[in-house]
Structures are given as C-alpha cells and as structure tokens.
Amino acid sequence: MSEGAGLQPDTCGCGPWTTLSGGSPCRIEDDHQANAFLANEAGQRTASANEMISGHREGERRCFRVLDGVVRLVRIFPDGQRQVARFAFPGDFVGLTASERELTCEAVTDTTVLEYDAERLERISDCNPHLARQLARALRDGVDQNVEHVRLLGRRSARQRLALFLKSLHGELGLGDLVPLPMARADIADHVGLTAETVSRAFAELKRRRVLMEIDRNLVRLDLSALTSLADET
Numbered sequence: 334m335s336e337g338a339g340l341q342p343d344t345c346g347c348g349p350w351t352t353l354s355g356g357s358p359c360r361i362e363d364d365h366q367a368n369a370f371l372a373n374e375a376g377q378r379t380a381s382a383n384e385m386i387s388g389h390r391e392g393e394r395r396c397f398r399v400l401d402g403v404v405r406l407v408r409i410f411p412d413g414q415r416q417v418a419r420f421a422f423p424g425d426f427v428g429l430t431a432s433e434r435e436l437t438c439e440a441v442t443d444t445t446v447l448e449y450d451a452e453r454l455e456r457i458s459d460c461n462p463h464l465a466r467q468l469a470r471a472l473r474d475g476v477d478q479n480v481e482h483v484r485l486l487g488r489r490s491a492r493q494r495l496a497l498f499l500k501s502l503h504g505e506l507g508l509g510d511l512v513p514l515p516m517a518r519a520d521i522a523d524h525v526g527l528t529a530e531t532v533s534r535a536f537a538e539l540k541r542r543r544v545l546m547e548i549d550r551n552l553v554r555l556d557l558s559a560l561t562s563l564a565d566e567t
Contacts, residue, residue, distance in 0.1 A: 335527045336373050338492075346535055348374060351388075357460075358370060358457045358458075358460040358461045359461060361383065361453070361463050361464060363463060364463055367461070367463040367466075367467050368462050368558070370464065371387050371398075371464070371467065373448075373450055374446065374453075374454070375398070375401070375447035375449050375451065376449075377446070377447055377448070378446060379443070380390070380404075380445075380447070382439075382440055382443055383439065383440060384439065384440045384534040385440075386444075386446060387437070388437050389435060389436060390439040392472050393435070394434075394451055394452060395449065395450065395451065396433075396434065396450075397426070397427050397428055397438065397447060397450040398426050398427075398448050398449070399425050399427070399444065399445075399446055400423060400445040400447060401444060402440060402441070402444030403420055403421070403440075403441040403443060403444065403515045404420070404427060404438055404439060404444055404514070405417050405438075405439050405520060406421065406424060406427055406433060406436040407436060407437045407438075407439055407523075408527065409437060413519060416526075417520055417523040418433075418436055418479075418482070418524075419475075420441065422505045425470075426471040426475070428455075429451065429472055430475070431471070434488065441515055441516050441520065445566055453467070456514055481497070482524075484497065485498060485501075485525060486526050491525075491534065491538075492538050492539060493528070493563060493566060494525040494527065495525060495532065495536065495539065496544070496563040496564040497547070497564045498524065498525050499512065499539075499553075499555060499560060500560055502514070502565050503557070503560075509555050510555050511554055512553055513551055513552050513553050514550070514553060515543050515551065518532050518533060518536075539563075544556050544559045544563060
C-alpha cells in the first residue's frame, strides 16, 4: 500500500461529504454513529411556545427532529378551522413525507429541533443501512400515529376519544400513572375532532368516573386499567 493511501476519500454515489465529525455516511457502522452523523448534518433552532416552526408553503424542503419539547402539525382549512394532525415528541421526526411538509408545524411548548433538508436526508440514507433503518423507523412511527388517529376519530363518544388520546399520550410521556398535558384543551379538541367545550365535559366525566384525577392543569393521574377498558369499549 502506498504511503497515505489510508487518507484517500471514500468513493460512492453519495458524493463528497463534509461533517463536523469528518466522516461520510458510507463509513457508519452502527446506530450510535448514525445518530451522531444525523446530528452533525442538522441545523439547530429553538422556538417559543405557539411559535410557528414552518408554515404551509409549496415546495417546502425542510424536515425536523424534536430534541426537546412538543410540536404539533396543523392542517388549516380555507374557512379558518384547524385540525391537529399529530403531536410530535422528543426523538420524533416531522416532515419526512411531502404530505407532512404541506402542514404547518408549530411549537406547543418551548422547543428545540434539529432542521434538515428532506431531500438530502433521503439521499444520504441510500448510502448506509443504519441511516436507512433510522429513517424507516421514523416513517413507520409516523404511520402508526396516523393509524391511531384514524382509530380515535372513528369513536362515537367524546369520552372514548379522550381516553384513546390520554392512553397514547401516556405511552409518549407517562411516568407510572402520571402523564403531563403540555398542550391546551383547544389543541386536544382540534386533534380529537371535538369542540373545546365538549373536551372539557369529557374531562369532567372521566374525573367523575375516577378514570383520572387532575393534579393541576397540566398534570393528571390515570387509572390505567379503567382508561384502557374505556378506550376499548365497543
């Protein structure tokens, strides 16, 4: 081997890469390295509660990964009505698909996100199976959340819709039988397809049934067994 041969750049279809780690996607050997590479490929930004992170615009190229806080993806209809398509939590990607990039992305709480060029992210994932697996997992999680949202909207009663939402939120943020509620009741209403007044009445009904107890406005204690039974009622 000639002197300095080890310094020759990798050759692949990815093209030249310059990252903070000095590596290329072709050299990634495990998920830890994949996460480090993705972090180095991103810009980082913060957003205050209720600040818009990206707006509905044609040709939007950016996607995001939540580092801290909670964000919402919102569909705004011509008459001004809002639908919260989904919430995203630390570790979640938003905007990987073109359909999600057409939605408005807003911070629910003070939030930090990593910002990517979606097309570039897709291209580098073709270079390495560890990167591809990371993005495939994110896409699969997004599909699962959408399926659960459709299931929720298919429930007739407000209490069942709220129970399914709280069960899902507990899976994301729960600690024991406690679950924080970082989003406003109006956000919950726009997600479960009800008015804010109906959501408030549903909360009151779940409290009467002792399915939940409010510790404060943003924290509840759940009877998880009762919650599951209510969510699964037919």
